[in-house]
Amino acid sequence: MKNNQSTALIASAITTAVLALSATAVFADSAKVFFAANSHYYQRFDSPGINWNVAKLNCETLKGHLATFPGDNTENETPETTFVYANLVDKSIVGTNQYYYIGAQYTPSTQTWAWITNEAWGWLHYKPNTTGWNYFAVRSDDGFWYFKPVQPLSLTGSSHVEGYVCEWDGNHFVGSATVPDLNANGVDEIASLYLDYKNNKHTVKIRDPQTHAIISTLTFATSTTPPIGLAVVADMNINGIPEIAVLSRLNVQIKDAKNNTKVLSSINFLNNKYQPRALSVMPDANHNGFDELTVLGVLQNGKSTSETRDTSTKAILFSDTF
Numbered sequence: 476m477k478n479n480q481s482t483a484l485i486a487s488a489i490t491t492a493v494l495a496l497s498a499t500a501v502f503a504d505s506a507k508v509f510f511a512a513n514s515h516y517y518q519r520f521d522s523p524g525i526n527w528n529v530a531k532l533n534c535e536t537l538k539g540h541l542a543t544f545p546g547d548n549t550e551n552e553t554p555e556t557t558f559v560y561a562n563l564v565d566k567s568i569v570g571t572n573q574y575y576y577i578g579a580q581y582t583p584s585t586q587t588w589a590w591i592t593n594e595a596w597g598w599l600h601y602k603p604n605t606t607g608w609n610y611f612a613v614r615s616d617d618g619f620w621y622f623k624p625v626q627p628l629s630l631t632g633s634s635h636v637e638g639y640v641c642e643w644d645g646n647h648f649v650g651s652a653t654v655p656d657l658n659a660n661g662v663d664e665i666a667s668l669y670l671d672y673k674n675n676k677h678t679v680k681i682r683d684p685q686t687h688a689i690i691s692t693l694t695f696a697t698s699t700t701p702p703i704g705l706a707v708v709a710d711m712n713i714n715g716i717p718e719i720a721v722l723s724r725l726n727v728q729i730k731d732a733k734n735n736t737k738v739l740s741s742i743n744f745l746n747n748k749y750q751p752r753a754l755s756v757m758p759d760a761n762h763n764g765f766d767e768l769t770v771l772g773v774l775q776n777g778k779s780t781s782e783t784r785d786t787s788t789k790a791i792l793f794s795d796t797f
Contacts, residue, residue, distance in 0.1 A: 753770070
């Protein structure tokens with residue numbers, strides 16, 4: 476028994492290490508669809524033979540999760556399951572008897588099913604055709620939910636699996652910043668950055684906290700990858716209005732806080748070996764009249780580097796490894 480336990484632990488460690496390197500750029504095979512009843516977004520990804528664990532990690536990389544249906548607690552399909560099947564799975568071009576993963580997992584030790592989001596588990600509308608399998612998926616030709624024959628330690632997936640469905644619980648909010656008073660009422664504004672899942676745009680809304688009115692809306696790089704952060708930069712175009720900088724991947728775009736039509740500057744940081752983690756502003760360090768921006772990136776080995784560039788010249792002023 477001890478040998479079996481050791482073997483299982485080693486296999487689990489190997490699985491974790493492999494999966495940590497497995498989530499790569501994820502490309503959608505359907506448009507995001509919006510379900511008004513819960514204000515969530517869903518998207519289908521076609522990836523034949525993918526492992527459930529990798530599918531789960533891919534959704535999480537996009538700041539979502541494998542689709543869950545906690546409302547499906549009767550013997551009848553709920554509007555949510557029907558919506559996802561009709562708008563995503565049924566529109567795939569795969570043949571019959573093919574499956575798309577969702578976020579339900581079986582725990583053999585307790586003999587229970589659970590949603591990966593820890594939402595309440597209901598009856599779940601499925602055809603219990605076999606026992607001893609570990610994940611649920613939706614079949615492409617009839618919309619019922621089935622057990623799938625993929626064990627937790629499997630790295631190869633299943634020949635019957637065509638992909639998975641991701642879900643996002645509304646917009647993904649990244650952060651906020653204080654903006655110097657734009658409407659001259661003596662109160663600073665609040666800027667909030669989020670990824671609008673409906674149009675995939677990185678959006679900054681600036682509100683007056685006193686009146687609650689939206690003063691400005693800015694949109695930045697279009698991408699399904701959420702932005703990393705935002706910073707407020709001192710006036711660059713000499714109009715008396717500060718600028719908003721947004722970090723997406725390893726690129727920073729800067730716009731006038733009240734003008735969405737023009738990108739004042741676009742600056743690339745570090746290189747594609749780094750994963751971006753944070754953006755910050757540094758007051759004019761080289762005394763040329765423009766603020767600096769610093770991006771912190773992390774390598775696969777865990778080491779991090781900060782790179783500071785001038786917002787006007789884009790030149791590197793500082794670089795430090797931690």
